[in-house]
Amino acid sequence: MxxxxxxxxxxxxxxxxxxxxxxxxxxxxxxxxxxxxxxxxxxxxxxxxxxxxxxxxxxxxxxxxxxxxxxxxxxxxxxxxxxxxxxxxxxxxxxxxxxxxxxxxxxxxxxxxxxxxxxxxxxxxxxxxxxxxxxxxxxxxxxxxxxxxxxxxxxxxxxxxxxxESDIDLVTAVSGSGPAYYFLFMEAMIEAAQKAGMSRADAERLTLQTALGAAKLAAASDVDVGQLRRNVMSPGGTTERAIQCFQSGGLEQLVQKAMGDCAARAAEMARELDQ
Missing domain, CATH: 3.40.50.720 (NAD(P)-binding Rossmann-like Domain)
Structure with a gap:
C-alpha cells in the first residue's frame, strides 16, 4: 500500500x-x-x-x-x-x-x-x-x-x-517547557560543584551523566520516582541531608507554582494568537 x-x-x-x-x-x-x-x-x-x-x-x-x-x-x-x-x-x-x-x-x-x-x-x-x-x-x-x-x-x-484542548497547556507546562527546568537544575549543580573546587569539565560530565542515568533508570523501573528517590536515601546519610535542604527551601511548592504559571501563560498566548 x-x-x-x-x-x-x-x-x-x-x-x-x-x-x-x-x-x-x-x-x-x-x-x-x-x-x-x-x-x-x-x-x-x-x-x-x-x-x-x-x-x-x-x-x-x-x-x-x-x-x-x-x-x-x-x-x-x-x-x-x-x-x-x-x-x-x-x-x-x-x-x-x-x-x-x-x-x-x-x-x-x-x-x-x-x-x-x-x-x-x-x-x-x-x-x-x-x-x-x-x-x-x-x-x-x-x-x-x-x-x-x-x-x-x-x-x-x-x-x-x-x-x-485546554490540556495542551498542561502538556506545555510539563514537557513542552520541562527541558528548561532540568537544564536550570543542571546549571545550578555544575556551578555548585565548580564553587566547591571541581573543574567545570568534570562538573559537566558528572552532572549530565547523572541526569541521563536517573532518567533512564526511572523510565526502565516498575516503581515510581518517589520510591527511586527513597532508594538512594539512607537514614541519616548524605542524600537525606541534601533532600531535606531542598524540601526546607520549598522546592515542591516552587515547582508547582512555576508549572502553574507556565500553563497560565500558555493559555494567555493562545488567546493572543487567536486574535
Whole structure:
C-alpha cells in the first residue's frame, strides 16, 4: 500500500527536519515526503542528505498533500494559512501543526471549518529523538488520521493524546517547557560543584551523566520516582541531608507554582494568537 504523501511546510527547520529524519529512520519512503522552505541552498542540502523532495513553492507542494505538517513560527502561521487556505479547504488534507499556542478555532478560520486539524505540542529533545509530544484532535479527525498524526509524533519520541484542548497547556507546562527546568537544575549543580573546587569539565560530565542515568533508570523501573528517590536515601546519610535542604527551601511548592504559571501563560498566548 502506498504511504500517504506528507508535505512539511518549513520542512528544513530544526523540528520538522528532525521529524522527517525520524520518519525515514522508521522506514517511511523518502519519495512520499516533501519539504518546503524559502532558502534554496538549505533545502538542497537537506534533500541531498535525506533523499526527500524539496521546493520553495508551497502551493504546488500542498496541492498534492495527503498530510500537511505546518512547522513555522506561531507569529507567521496566520499569514501562511491564509495564503494556502483556499487550496487546503479544497484538498482537505490532514493538518498537523507543530506551532505552539495557536488554538483550533484559529485554524478553522484560516483554513476552513471542514479541514481536519491535530495540534502537536512537542519539545526540544525531539531533536535527538527523545521527545515528548502532546496531541489533541478535533472531533472530525478520523481514527486513521489520528494514527497518522501519532506516527509523526512517535518518529521523534513518545506521543500522548489529551481529551481537551485546554490540556495542551498542561502538556506545555510539563514537557513542552520541562527541558528548561532540568537544564536550570543542571546549571545550578555544575556551578555548585565548580564553587566547591571541581573543574567545570568534570562538573559537566558528572552532572549530565547523572541526569541521563536517573532518567533512564526511572523510565526502565516498575516503581515510581518517589520510591527511586527513597532508594538512594539512607537514614541519616548524605542524600537525606541534601533532600531535606531542598524540601526546607520549598522546592515542591516552587515547582508547582512555576508549572502553574507556565500553563497560565500558555493559555494567555493562545488567546493572543487567536486574535
Amino acid at each position: 502506498t504511504e500517504a504523501r506528507m508535505v512539511f511546510v518549513g520542512g528544513a527547520g530544526n523540528m520538522a527536519s528532525a521529524v522527517i529524519e525520524g520518519l525515514l529512520a522508521d522506514g517511511y519512503p523518502a519519495e512520499q515526503i516533501v519539504a518546503t522552505g524559502r532558502d534554496e541552498g538549505k533545502l538542497q542540502d537537506f534533500a541531498g542528505r535525506t533523499g526527500v523532495q524539496v521546493t520553495t513553492d508551497n502551493e504546488t507542494a500542498v496541492a498534492g498533500a495527503d498530510i500537511l505538517v505546518l512547522s513555522v513560527k506561531p507569529q507567521a502561521m496566520k499569514g501562511l494559512c491564509e495564503s494556502l487556505g483556499e487550496l487546503v479547504a479544497r484538498r482537505r488534507p490532514l493538518v498537523v501543526t507543530l506551532a505552539a499556542g495557536i488554538p483550533l478555532a484559529a485554524y478553522r478560520r484560516w483554513l476552513g471549518a471542514g479541514v481536519p486539524v491535530v495540534r502537536a505540542m512537542s519539545n526540544t529533545p525531539a531533536l535527538v529523538r527523545t521527545g515528548a509530544t502532546g496531541l489533541y484532535a478535533a472531533s472530525d479527525v478520523s481514527e486513521t488520521q489520528r494514527g497518522q498524526a501519532q506516527r509523526i509524533a512517535e518518529a521523534v519520541g513518545i506521543a500522548l493524546w489529551v481529551d481537551r
